[in-house]
Amino acid sequence: MKVLVAVKRVIDYNVKIRVKPDHSDVDLTNVKMAMNPFCEIAVEEAVRLKEKGVASEVVAVTVGPKAAQEQLRTALALGADRAIHVQTEAPVESLAAAKLLAKVVGEEQPQLTILGKQAIDSDNNQVGQMLAALTGRPQGTFASEVEVDGDTLKVTREIDGGLQTVALKLPAIVTTDLRLNEPRYAKLPDIMKAKKKPLDTKTPDELGVSVDSGLKRVAVEPPAERQGGVKVGSVDELVDKLKNEAKVL
Amino acid sequence: MSILVLAEHHDGHLAGSTASVVAAARQIVDSSGGDIDLLLAGEDVGAIAEQAARLDGVARVRVADHAVYAHQLAEPLADLLVALADDYSHVLASSSTIGKNVLPRLAALKDVAQLSDVLDVVSADTFKRPIYAGNAIATVQSSDALKVITVRTTAFDAVGENNSAPVEAVATVADNALSTFVGEELAQSERPELGGAQVVISGGRGMGNGENFQLLDGIADKLGAAIGASRAAVDAGFVSNDMQVGQTGKIVAPELYIAVGISGAIQHLAGMKDSKVIVAINKDDEAPIFQVADYGLVGDLFQILPELEQAL
Numbered sequence: 001m002k003v004l005v006a007v008k009r010v011i012d013y014n015v016k017i018r019v020k021p022d023h024s025d026v027d028l029t030n031v032k033m034a035m036n037p038f039c040e041i042a043v044e045e046a047v048r049l050k051e052k053g054v055a056s057e058v059v060a061v062t063v064g065p066k067a068a069q070e071q072l073r074t075a076l077a078l079g080a081d082r083a084i085h086v087q088t089e090a091p092v093e094s095l096a097a098a099k100l101l102a103k104v105v106g107e108e109q110p111q112l113t114i115l116g117k118q119a120i121d122s123d124n125n126q127v128g129q130m131l132a133a134l135t136g137r138p139q140g141t142f143a144s145e146v147e148v149d150g151d152t153l154k155v156t157r158e159i160d161g162g163l164q165t166v167a168l169k170l171p172a173i174v175t176t177d178l179r180l181n182e183p184r185y186a187k188l189p190d191i192m193k194a195k196k197k198p199l200d201t202k203t204p205d206e207l208g209v210s211v212d213s214g215l216k217r218v219a220v221e222p223p224a225e226r227q228g229g230v231k232v233g234s235v236d237e238l239v240d241k242l243k244n245e246a247k248v249l
Numbered sequence: 250m251s252i253l254v255l256a257e258h259h260d261g262h263l264a265g266s267t268a269s270v271v272a273a274a275r276q277i278v279d280s281s282g283g284d285i286d287l288l289l290a291g292e293d294v295g296a297i298a299e300q301a302a303r304l305d306g307v308a309r310v311r312v313a314d315h316a317v318y319a320h321q322l323a324e325p326l327a328d329l330l331v332a333l334a335d336d337y338s339h340v341l342a343s344s345s346t347i348g349k350n351v352l353p354r355l356a357a358l359k360d361v362a363q364l365s366d367v368l369d370v371v372s373a374d375t376f377k378r379p380i381y382a383g384n385a386i387a388t389v390q391s392s393d394a395l396k397v398i399t400v401r402t403t404a405f406d407a408v409g410e411n412n413s414a415p416v417e418a419v420a421t422v423a424d425n426a427l428s429t430f431v432g433e434e435l436a437q438s439e440r441p442e443l444g445g446a447q448v449v450i451s452g453g454r455g456m457g458n459g460e461n462f463q464l465l466d467g468i469a470d471k472l473g474a475a476i477g478a479s480r481a482a483v484d485a486g487f488v489s490n491d492m493q494v495g496q497t498g499k500i501v502a503p504e505l506y507i508a509v510g511i512s513g514a515i516q517h518l519a520g521m522k523d524s525k526v527i528v529a530i531n532k533d534d535e536a537p538i539f540q541v542a543d544y545g546l547v548g549d550l551f552q553i554l555p556e557l558e559q560a561l
Contacts, residue, residue, distance in 0.1 A: 017381045098357055120496065123380055123382065124365045126356070129351075129352075133353070133358045137427070138323075139323055161491060162436045162489065164430070165430075166430055167428065167430075169426065178480070179483075179484070179490055214392045214393035215364070215389050218389065220388075222384075223522075226522060229544055248504050248525065
């Protein structure tokens, strides 16, 4: 079966971000970018399915600026066979991203599409669910285990109280949680080989999707700063302060 | 301009988070008028409907009671919401794993955007939400006819329970040929639920192993606290992942948060930095957690924890 895996270029998760002084957005100039950590897990899962002989082909797809090609090349170096870049310099909100991916799903007809559960920049946790809705497919969100069994997909999901297992009728959409797997690192020879793998570029216009959104970002502010507190010298002093100063005990 | 709130329930009880979602809905209604309806979907949820009807500000409780809604799978629940959504200007749910699973599916089916994890209502169409692990707060305006919103429940004080709203049945039965429930493994705990606890004590990688988490038990018992964990502690296999506090785990904002052996990575702070009082216990006095802690104690947690248990 064919597996489609969606990846996103985001700010590296270790970077401490800064809000622009004019409060229009977060400052992304000269900031290290990387593949969203949840997308790395999605790629890893797709590649493992290929190594098990379950998947015959892994196609990586991204929606984003020209520079997002880097993340597609990373996915190719990790084991994806080919890549599709839906290129746009415009900011793309979840719904438009899902519509673009739905077009790609329509063209490619993968049995399984894997995405990360959320991107660490917008923290939306929406695209996979929206893609499932637009393609009329079942969704296995926040997956910590995925098992293909004929035309059924068993997905163990991380839910608030523990774990839930659902059976989905393929074709299906899955979004990854942290504990689905441990992503591998790309090896240098694979990075070199990835440069030769096919990478197809499309535009939203070609796919017939508008990237306009009903959402307008009015402002971006830094969060309220906490006042740094004091260090206490002993447990007794700590308990005393919690009782008499903070009054939380 | 009426609002539909998706009620959340577990094991025959209304989840505490629902009262906070209704509080957010009331703030929208305050600026725009309209009624708040609660949708309760599930199987054999009659007793829960009575609980839901008591929530202040609720005009009516709409109950969809059918086997197809048991386990609140996304596919049938989203279809049910689609069938009801035309009567409403806003659909709200808690940003729990259920809300996050179902609402984006509804939004896409209605061809509208979704606002995730809203923590402040500016007006009926403008909301604040955290981005970049809470390191920036975005004010977002929606021009869509239907606003689909998940609510960060720690940011809204739960409404009271002095109401007696009418309860009526919803006849819509979704057809679900796509997904089936297989089973679940729920963590059993006598302790308060992490998201709603007044006191939370969390352990990190510094705990060393899973057994050492028992050092937190006595303190948690004395304080009536829930026990949480950092991602590092979960990834190391010390404790189960439903205990994870942070950007990708649970967001908590208790009166008192005690972080033990937790360095304070950006992703962890995202889940607890709105706590009223933060205490950090860590042997590294350079650990970033001390920058947000109201009270810091530098030292070996294996000595400090038993002492603390004694002193309480």
